[in-house]
Amino acid sequence: MIALPPFSFAFQPIYDMASGQIVSQEALVRGPAGESAYSVLSQLTAPGIYQFDERLRAAAIRLAAEIGGPEALHLNLNLMPRSLEVSPSALASTLETAQNCGLSPESITIEITESEIIHDIEGFVAVANEYRGTGIQYAIDDFGAGYAGLYLLAEFQPDALKLDRQLVAGIERDGPRQAIVRGVLRTCEDLGIDVIAEGVETEAEFSWFRSEGVDLFQGYLLARPGFEQLPGVAIPGTSARPTPVVAQLPMAA
Amino acid sequence: MSELMHLIYSSAATQQFDRDALVHLLDRARKTNSELNISGMLLYIDGSFLQVLEGAPDQVEALFDRISGDPRHSTVVRIISEPIAKRTFSDWSMGFAEVSADDLNEVDGLNDFFTGQACFSELGPGRTKKLLHAFKSGRWRSRIEGVLPKAPPSSASEHPEPASPGVSASPPPGTPGLDALPVSFAFQPIFDVTSHTISSYEAIVCDEAGGSADAVLSSYTSTEQSGLLQRELHLRAVALAAKLGLQTGLTLKYAARGVEEADQLMSATLEIARSHGFSNNQVTLEIDQRELVGDSSWFASVIQKQRGLGLRFSIDHFGDARSGLSLIDAYQPDSVALNKNLVANIETHGTRQAIVRGVIQTCQDLGIDLIAKYVETEAEVAWFRSEGVDLFQGTVIAPPTFEALLPDVRYSGPVAA
Ligand SMILES: Cc1cc2nc3c(=O)[nH]c(=O)nc-3n(C[C@H](O)[C@H](O)[C@H](O)COP(=O)(O)O)c2cc1C
Numbered sequence: 001m002i003a004l005p006p007f008s009f010a011f012q013p014i015y016d017m018a019s020g021q022i023v024s025q026e027a028l029v030r031g032p033a034g035e036s037a038y039s040v041l042s043q044l045t046a047p048g049i050y051q052f053d054e055r056l057r058a059a060a061i062r063l064a065a066e067i068g069g070p071e072a073l074h075l076n077l078n079l080m081p082r083s084l085e086v087s088p089s090a091l092a093s094t095l096e097t098a099q100n101c102g103l104s105p106e107s108i109t110i111e112i113t114e115s116e117i118i119h120d121i122e123g124f125v126a127v128a129n130e131y132r133g134t135g136i137q138y139a140i141d142d143f144g145a146g147y148a149g150l151y152l153l154a155e156f157q158p159d160a161l162k163l164d165r166q167l168v169a170g171i172e173r174d175g176p177r178q179a180i181v182r183g184v185l186r187t188c189e190d191l192g193i194d195v196i197a198e199g200v201e202t203e204a205e206f207s208w209f210r211s212e213g214v215d216l217f218q219g220y221l222l223a224r225p226g227f228e229q230l231p232g233v234a235i236p237g238t239s240a241r242p243t244p245v246v247a248q249l250p251m252a253a
Numbered sequence: 254m255s256e257l258m259h260l261i262y263s264s265a266a267t268q269q270f271d272r273d274a275l276v277h278l279l280d281r282a283r284k285t286n287s288e289l290n291i292s293g294m295l296l297y298i299d300g301s302f303l304q305v306l307e308g309a310p311d312q313v314e315a316l317f318d319r320i321s322g323d324p325r326h327s328t329v330v331r332i333i334s335e336p337i338a339k340r341t342f343s344d345w346s347m348g349f350a351e352v353s354a355d356d357l358n359e360v361d362g363l364n365d366f367f368t369g370q371a372c373f374s375e376l377g378p379g380r381t382k383k384l385l386h387a388f389k390s391g392r393w394r395s396r397i398e399g400v401l402p403k404a405p406p407s408s409a410s411e412h413p414e415p416a417s418p419g420v421s422a423s424p425p426p427g428t429p430g431l432d433a434l435p436v437s438f439a440f441q442p443i444f445d446v447t448s449h450t451i452s453s454y455e456a457i458v459c460d461e462a463g464g465s466a467d468a469v470l471s472s473y474t475s476t477e478q479s480g481l482l483q484r485e486l487h488l489r490a491v492a493l494a495a496k497l498g499l500q501t502g503l504t505l506k507y508a509a510r511g512v513e514e515a516d517q518l519m520s521a522t523l524e525i526a527r528s529h530g531f532s533n534n535q536v537t538l539e540i541d542q543r544e545l546v547g548d549s550s551w552f553a554s555v556i557q558k559q560r561g562l563g564l565r566f567s568i569d570h571f572g573d574a575r576s577g578l579s580l581i582d583a584y585q586p587d588s589v590a591l592n593k594n595l596v597a598n599i600e601t602h603g604t605r606q607a608i609v610r611g612v613i614q615t616c617q618d619l620g621i622d623l624i625a626k627y628v629e630t631e632a633e634v635a636w637f638r639s640e641g642v643d644l645f646q647g648t649v650i651a652p653p654t655f656e657a658l659l660p661d662v663r664y665s666g667p668v669a670a
Contacts (some may be wrong), residue, residue: 021370053537106338126480129335131336132336132337133256133257134335134338144579150571150572150595150611150612151572151594153608154572154594154608157333157604175619176582176585176619178618179581180578180613180615182553182614183611183614183616184578186607186611187611188611189383189609189612190387190392190393190603191332192381192382192383192384192387204570
């Protein structure tokens with residue numbers, strides 16, 4: 001057994017303007033005292049990292065359930081590159097932990113980056129669809145950054161996709177990015193896929209996405225990741241301030 | 254693990270569906286579906302259907318096959334089929350927009366999803382609900398009018414035009430050896446249906462008999478050789494096009510992967526074209542998007558510069574396995590040609606349709622032409638027409654012709670979108 005570095009988590013909410021609720025909290029790995037994700041992950045090398053990945057998800061579920069209680073909890077959990085390939089049971093064990101903590105599969109969303117999926121698309125789609133029957137959901141992370149984008153959606157339609165920060169930054173004054181995002185929104189609307197604007201940092205970015213009908217947001221503007229807590233959100237344009245610790249989490253699905 | 258799937262499709266009615274016809278359909282469906290343990294719903298608005306089928310995969314697929322063959326509708330487009338954890342509909346229901354809620358109350362099992370709202374808002378969240386929402390706001394409605402061409406006018410007539418005079422300014426020949434390369438070209442039109450004109454011909458390299466050039470070219474693989482080869486091919490293609498009297502645009506493939514002298518190579522091509530009497534803006538370099546992956550900011554800047562000098566650029570195979578939306582941002586080409594995997598049988602593939610609609614939207618917003626390339630059937634062309642795409646290239650419009658410019662193409666469909 002490989003010695004694993006100590007770690008903990010921060011959580012960052014995903015907020016739905018349409019329902020006025022936090023629909024999920026994304027678990028972000030941190031050092032034991034809140035150090036960066038890099039400080040933890042850089043200590044790991046190839047075979048160990050996949051084992052670690054599974055344990056990370058399990059630990060994130062336990063921590064979140066402990067802080068917020070399982071009742072209204074929904075979690076977005078990351079899946080590291082090549083995890084499913086190396087360990088096809090990765091999702092089963094995550095779901096088992098969830099169940100032990102009182103969480104149903106419907107309250108788990110697995111986030112995968114597009115470059116990860118494209119690496120072995122057939123294998124990925126097979127495993128992902130196998131677990132879809134449980135009710136688990138999928139989100140494609142960093143959409144638009146890599147080379148996979150469109151082709152990927154032809155082969156696999158996630159429940160949600162998170163626009164890459166590169167597409168979001170300064171979008172209010174970047175025509176090509178706006179055009180690209182409008183295209184993505186169009187495609188997603190037609191396919192019933194939610195679009196999450198991730199990494200939203202300014203009111204101008206937020207307003208642009210609102211004007212295009214985007215409801216789901218994650219980013220510093222609404223809430224910074226909270227170390228070992230489930231933060232509330234500050235809704236732009238209102239005086240609402242984040243409550244430091246939110247024990248009660250309204251959930252979407 | 255549950256063995257459940259849902260399948261959602263849209264289609265266009267081929268006949269009037271009044272209330273009686275729908276009730277008749279529903280009666281039948283209700284009976285069969287409950288026997289098969291299939292739940293779901295059917296919506297009808299303005300000649301368009303959207304149906305959700307939920308149940309065991311085998312049963313759902315078999316029923317979908319049967320429904321697809323029903324002559325009362327056509328253009329059946331599968332939008333989603335995937336495993337689900339639980340049913341969205343406990344039962345079988347059906348709704349439509351035109352009939353009043355009172356009418357519907359009389360008929361057991363009919364709900365008005367749109368005006369009554371009750372049912373719609375009671376649906377659990379999920380993709381089904383989102384799709385119904387999209388349908389409600391006008392998506393997935395059938396928009397295809399007539400199908401296109403009736404008669405193929407084109408006999409592959411070779412019409413020898415006067416060769417362009419004095420190619421005296423012919424640039425120095427390529428490397429020794431390359432000038433004896435046994436290749437020639439076929440030309441395939443890119444057709445603009447709005448103006449009913451050929452906007453460009455793509456030069457496609459072949460061997461000297463018009464067959465595949467793969468064998469001939471396979472020995473030129475090193476980076477250095479591919480640059481020289483590229484130059485030679487452009488030289489030959491331009492010369493032949495000039496000889497054939499080409500008046501339209503000329504589209505040349507650019508496939509000198511990783512060649513550092515891309516800038517000089519492109520300048521040379523422009524120079525060759527000018528020396529044959531072609532004007533600025535007449536030449537389009539078509540770049541395989543596979544050339545564009547990786548760190549290619551230097552290549553992007555070469556392209557920007559060359560565009561400033563008058564060359565036009567197109568990205569080919571857009572949407573294949575390594576396609577990035579970021580390419581559009583980085584290169585801002587004059588046109589984009591869709592990859593074959595997005596075009597093939599698009600009239601029945603909801604996912605492809607959704608993706609292509611997104612690309613069309615992006616291109617429109619940026620003033621980039623979208624070329625429906627690789628179209629092989631009239632149904633594919635009709636679908637792209639219905640989405641407002643004007644430019645087509647493919648065998649169904651016109652095949653490549655060896656050392657000849659096809660004077661006209663097979664298209665007699667609707668002209669204005
Ligand atoms: C838009 C549309 C939806 C239909 N939905 C169903 C359905 O859900 N279940 C069903 O049994 N038949 C449905 N039908 C009718 C079938 O196509 C077919 O007529 C019926 O299953 C009888 O098939 P059979 O003649 O092979 O026995 C539908 C037809 C149309 C045009």
